[in-house]
Amino acid sequence: MSEHVKPSAYESLRTAILGLFHETLSRYPPSYAPGGEPQSEPPHRLGEYLVYQGYLSPRELHAALQASKGDAKNKPKPLGVILVTNYNLPAAVLTMALLLQTLDHLAHTPKLPPRFLGEQLLRDAALTPQQLALVLEEQVVDYAQGHWRRIGDLIANHGWLDAETLTKFVREMHG
Structure with a gap:
């Protein structure tokens, strides 16, 4: 468990993410x-x-990983976007898997700093898993439609945090 997340906060986060996981499964x-x-x-x-x-067969995963690397004609794309656009993976399922990955980061590699802004915001209880899931879904869908928006911009557009607060979190992440 993360030394940055108190045991009760971690349990609350774990309960919320697992609840979202079960809701997504159903x-x-x-x-x-x-x-x-x-x-x-x-x-x-x-x-x-x-x-x-x-949600994926091993063969589909292998093909998606190859496609995400790009080639001479196409630049690399995020794996999640490939899965949503080419393999009909619901964006909600993708975000649920990302949240489970974040939970595992907190539980199994607590001393490593967060790799992504969303993970930092969850650790600090600045966003709920449901809020992060929503903006991650929006980000993937927008990217699939040819528009890339930063996660911080999406969070600010919802009014959950302002740009100054988000900048503070980014600075904290990078030391």
């Missing part, structure tokens, strides 16, 4: 039987969560 049942448990230590890679939960 709204979007997996297409496949759950895959084998990932062989690596947690936190796992995004694709491992999705195969394990039955």
